[in-house]
Amino acid sequence: MHGIDQIDLIAIAWFGICALGYHALTSIPVIRERSISAAVQRQRLAWMHGATSRPNHAGDAILHATLSQGNAFFTSTSALAIGGLASIVGSGQRAQAFLSDMPFAAPSSPLLWELKVLLLMGIFAFAFFKFAWAFRLTHYATIMIGAMPNPGTVSTEAAIRQANATATISGLAAEHSNAGLRSFYFAAAAMTWFLSPLAFIIATAWVLIILARRDFFSRSRRAILDAVGA
Helix, strand or coil: CCCCCHHHHHHHHHHHHHHHHHHHHHCCHHHHCCCHHHHHHHHHHHHHHHHCCCCCCHHHHHHHHHHHHHHHHHHHHHHHHHHHHHHCCCCHHHHHHHHCCCCCCCCCCHHHHHHHHHHHHHHHHHHHHHHHHHHHHHHHHHHHHHCCCCCCCCCHHHHHHHHHHHHHHHHHHHHHHHHHHHHHHHHHHHHHHHCCHHHHHHHHHHHHHHHHHHHHCCHHHHHHHHHCCC
């Protein structure tokens, strides 16, 4: 392809395989059940079940609402990143002049420069929609906590259904938030493409290892599992 070397094509293909492949693998139920997210979901379910025995759910609603603040922050951050990247579209020559003073920075054609910027914009756009939806889902879950029946006002089965549904909505919010956070990790790897495609390949592999370790082999995951007796 004119203006794009083979190593750059290999780098972007490797990035796509790692980013999309990791998302696909962690979406498989048998694999997802071994993740830290699944362990936290068990705690979330225990929290909602415990809320059914409390006459006042204000504390639960306030605690849950605070979780949405992180999503709001990252939604704004994603929007700012998209705006900043949009402002440098078409400024490849000036940016190249800046990067030329950096060691190990590989030169880029105008077309390749625009592709690098567009890749980052696409990643942050994906993160924006994930965080924005997670923000809304936390609102829905908070409303469901507020609607939690007081002890003795409904049957035990109805209270359990409400608790399960609330934990499910809260868990879905967490899934979208996690996807947005992973996008930030991969965005950090994508930024190294401005230096060189080799750095891009290495950074992508490094991010993949970090994500896998934190999701499936971290001490925090073990601690949470110990808390639920798993």
